[in-house]
Amino acid sequence: MRPLWRRMPLRRSLTWQPLTSGGRSRPSRRRNVRSARRLRRRLSMLSLLQNSKRPGFTSDRLLLVGISQGTMMALHVGLRRKETVVGIVGVSGTLVAPDLLEADIRGRPPVLLVHGTQDEVVPFRSMGLADAAFTAAGVPVEMHVSPGLGHSVGQDGLEAAAAFARTVIG
Incomplete structure (x- = not known):
């Protein structure tokens, strides 16, 4: 397929x-x-x-990946789905409305956040705020910091995302 x-x-x-x-x-x-x-x-x-009811297409094989606003959407949808996804990778984005997470959350898939320290669009500190909200809600979270990188994804972030995908998908 x-x-x-x-x-x-x-x-x-x-x-x-x-x-x-x-x-x-x-x-x-x-x-x-x-x-x-x-x-x-x-x-x-x-x-x-x-x-989806397609054979072989199940939530336990679905990894959501987003960059910037795609991160915001992946985190919002992935944590509120009835069927939990295998994981979420968010690059240079943020968690929207972290104060509503505990009330809305339906699943707790592992999350990887990748962010550059020089991001001029989404402040680097937003990664720490998301980490605090995930920890409070019981969501397993990993973080990868890309020193000196702006609003982008570097080779180190891609490698971290690939390693995360291999770990959660198997």
């Missing part, structure tokens, strides 16, 4: 942003609305993942 991502090519980069960002002109707002609609269609794939 081909991986799901091969059947769903992303033709253009999608962003998760307020509709007012990118300027106040009518064409800019239209672009943002179209982007939000495309993102909503992609997010509907998460329900497919949650309800």
Whole structure:
């Protein structure tokens, strides 16, 4: 069976942003609305993942990986799914609304957070805040720090994510 991502090519980069960002002109707002609609269609794939009955496609083999805002979505969805995923990797992102985690959490898959110390978009300190929230909620968390790296993922972070994936998937 081909991986799901091969059947769903992303033709253009999608962003998760307020509709007012990118300027106040009518064409800019239209672009943002179209982007939000495309993102909503992609997010509907998460329900497919949650309800999939394909042979061999089970939550115990599903690893969620996100970069930046993808981290925010992976953490939000992965910790609130009825069926627990095998793990979550978050790169250069943050945990949104950590104060709501304990009330909303349904599963406690292991989490790997990867973050650069020079991230100019999502502050490096957000990794420590997420770690504290995960620890309080009983979520096993590992952290990988990439010294001197900005809002990106370096080779060391990729290697840490690959090692984590091998460990949790087996």
